[in-house]
Amino acid sequence: MGLNLKSTSSKVLASAALLAAAAGVAGMGTYGGFTTSTSASAAVNSGTVNLAVGSGASNRLSVAAAGAVPGDSIQRAVTLNNGGDQNLASITLTTTASPSSKLDTDAVNGLQMKIDGCSVPWTEAGTSPSFTYTCSGTTSAVLASRAVTGSSLALTGLASLTATKTDYLRVALTVPQTADNTFQGLNSTMGFSFDAIQRGAGNK
Template identity: 70%
Template structure:
């Protein structure tokens, strides 16, 4: 988007009368025209904020037939495709299909998120994926907690910086203490990563 600033001064006319010394001789008029103009242009480019998932995300792969003590691992790649650094990231998890699996904060589904400096190494067949970090021990992004909630993510994530990527492993687990009331229940969990960026100011 371009913004042009133009300013032009108005024309100035000056006149002078030349009077003859001799009496009875008419004066002759002379006119001079003066113009001036100036222009300036300023380019204004709006910022781009784009937080996207990678091409190999597995969050949409469902887990079936889980029992107490089971866990499910899914990889997700978080990419800052914009041209602005972010000031914060928040993960909001909600149940679009709800049951005791997500309403029971103690014995229901629990969530853990870790990061690896490089892409996770995937093993196993769908939906029983497992992931290992070839660059050493993974870093905890979100400690074990109830699966549903609003959670600010740490400011150490790389995707806070424009053009950078985080490789995340999401683990959901069913506590071993879950009893028969959890049998045959279904929950669908939606993950939303929301970004915030700097306050508006003079540019």
């Protein structure tokens, strides 16, 4: 009976040892395994928005006019160029006066402004400052006649809404026939600010 008891005890120990070994293998499986990794990169470049006016004969807005009387017209050419690499949503014009007078504050009898575009550069004639312009291409209305002073005036039909494109504009100011003696000897210096808004956001 003593031998049987000993034999039984050995089997139990052996079983316990096998279970411990199995547990060890299971533990190794928990902390081991195949691994891998990879990476990628993406370059992002920002666009440029650049609207510029011309110089010299391409920007006659800097040429002053003097001695205007009712019925006179003042014509000035200006070129707008989209020198950026992005299209634009809109281009607006804001005009201000400094110094100011009834010439720019009287919306009815003061200076009136109209802007036309030409598909090619305007042909300039006359002696400075009395310029006149004709279009050998196609003309388009950019801004209908209105009082000279205005804020964020919408300009229509512009080619320069598209990147790298150019607009050839003629700004015409007129003194209405209705301007009376109270307009004599007045002085207004008009400033023209063309403001561009970037295109709408999208997926890139």
